[in-house]
Amino acid sequence: MPDLFDTAPAATTADTARGPRPLADRLRPRALSEVIGQDHLLGPEGSLRVMLDAGSLPSLIFWGPPGVGKTTIARLLADETDLHFVQISAIFTGVPELRKVFEAARHRHANGQGTLLFVDEIHRFNKAQQDGFLPHMEDGTILLVGATTENPSFELNAAVLSRAQVLVLNLLDEGALDQLLERAELELGKTLPLTPEARHALRDMADGDGRALLNLVEQVAAWETGAPLDTSALAHRLQRRAAQYDKSGEAHYNLISALHKSVRGSDPDAALYWLARMLEGGEDPRFLARRITRMSVEDIGLADPQAQRQCLDAWETFERLGSPEGELALAQAVIYLALAPKSNAAYTAYKDSRASAKSTGSLPPPKHIMNAPTKMMKEQGYGAGYAYDHDAEDGFSGQNYFPERMGRAHFYHPVERGFERDLKKRLDWFEGLRKKRQRG
Template sequence: MIDLFDATPDDPEKKTGAAQVAPRPLADRLRPRSLSEVIGQQQVLGPEAPLGTMLSAGSLSSLIFWGPPGVGKTTIARLLADETDLTFIQISAIFTGVPELRKVFEAAKLRRTNGQGTLLFVDEIHRFNKAQQDGFLPYMEDGTILLVGATTENPSFELNSAVLSRSQVLVLERLDLRDLELLAQRAEKEMQQALPLDGPAREALLEMADGDGRALLNLIEQVSAWPEAKAGEKLDTATLSTRLMRRATKYDKSGDEHYNLISALHKSVRGSDPDAALYWFARMLTGGEDPRFLARRITRMAVEDIGFADPQAQTHCLHAWETYERLGSPEGELALAQAVIYLALAPKSNGAYVAYKSAMAAARQTGSEPPPKHILNAPTSLMKDQGYGDGYAYDHDAADGFSGQNYFPETMKRGVYYQPVDRGFERELKRRVDYFVKLRAKRGSG
């Protein structure tokens, strides 16, 4: 879906005479005039989708639109106001302070006394602080405003729970190539000329937009102004790439994309897919991620998901990290890439990770239970009198080097936390664990 509207009949661009004004941008001329003209976002606008259902029922609730730039958050909000006969008021959290908000609310209250509702669209709503967000609540509750907020950040982290509980969060998605092609065709019809591009170059132009409809229309406007457009010539991909810069990858090192991509990298490694892992690793690097952050996270993957199945994995990651520190960028990234491949292809086990978490949970639950007295040192006679160290079996005195004594608190049932998998080197550790389990049972039965 795109943030675009068609030219109206009284379009100043179509007037003649001395009052001629500058042409309107293509994105403005192509704004949809009804929800049916919106491109994409059928998961939100379809007949059985949330907004389609609300509109058919004649009951619209407060909404939070969450999605990347250029997918139509503002346009859908404006068209919703038209569909529901509400006055559309738009503000931006970047430029609006408390005094301006008070004026907006007072005007909405006056409007309501005259029988007219208000749809208040708040762009970048996540930029309001907690107190400012709380200021919306009484006006949402008494029906003075119907709030529609727009954000590119995860509402779960950026918006107050009170605002979220009174709103429905709708996720708007980046436009796919089919949506962008439809938008390009609308642009050609509006401009009454075809884009001066051959097939591969046209597809490259769509990819440059990176799912952003507004960005695509800006690119189309540039391309249409080239001399080749008027001469009817076709340009190839090489020429297009020379004249236009690819749109910067959407990546916020402190926002959702940061966490989404590191999650994709981690799960690709865990899923033993070196190609997917390398792709997400490269996506983060091209987005400007700090290679040291990646080195740290890659090492964590070795600890969490490979563990004793391949103890060399941690060493490999640490060596790659050290190599990066010595070489720097861009050569050092290759060592990290090699570590990613190694981890993806290594045997996997989270046995140690699960054991650690289980032991931590048991430690929190049992509180201050003391160790059994037979494994306590007794450096003083008083402590010996108290039974410290009494009955301790020195394991090296046993023929097989194993006493089988209990080392858990006396009041606590023996815990079993580490359960090795039958993969990689951990297969050998499993054999050892099973061996000691049998010996312990034998000592207990004897």
């Protein structure tokens, strides 16, 4: 079923003649202006809207969770740009089918008709299959629009990414889900038999997925009830645990923030409380394992190098034991992180180095640390003057390893806490030796 979006006008008589249609299909947008939840792309100043208004649409990669509009936006783009729309799935399409798609696109291109090729789950194609798109993208035979729930940086070839623009689609927020819920009721011609609290719980069960929300709405709308159902009755009938993080209805991202900040604030009791609240609310323990591991590298880092290992061990223990026994390992990791010395020095250094790398462009390394496998490169000075540190006094040459036109930069500033106290002593020692070598 295509991804979800905003609602379209009610089905026409011709539509009804096709037979029963799922609610999600009946509410499919018929124009980009009807898509909800992606204003950063489709609003007046949205990046995709600007491309369309300028008449310059590149190949695109839509990256986002299920049910937020990836397929729908691709189909509507074809309508707005007058391109022939072709949809395939990387799960079910092999090389023979791809050849047929490309051949048909070539024929259309020769006759003056462009093709928008939408590839769902594009990350499931292997490297060779992804490379097969390149010549057809370059000569204009196809405009590729790929959809993926995985990070394109890890899953897609650099060659494909260099020829396409990645656009991130967001989970539908509370406002978008409420809007979708209201329009679903308008389409159904009835109000769902739910208390206000249960209505909020139904929305929270969708977890930002518009398609999931409409599937739930369709189930609830079919029930015959004497009175509005409360949250407990709703969860029982759906056999799904309602989000019960607390009485104020905070979403899970607020609670993970509370857990993270409690760990950062070295409060193991508060951290355990928020961990328990999320587990009781039905949060996926694997999500928590990932976020706890992130805390270890973001807020503790090298102040306690064992923190990351504790988290990975807890994650593995959970995978072996499962729930509920494995959740104790996650609790143990949270306690360890809360009591560990804190430092974001590595995190900050990484961000600063990325910013510097971006701003300095393509500056080459200094020639003395570049390899010289050929005679010509040796004649050009590659490798000349390199000092082998193991032969130097104290095992440290003090040479420059930054680009010559850049100058030396300082990104890593360890704190006076935990193991980083020792690292700071080493860093200061090397800096002193470097100055001594430069003076000498």
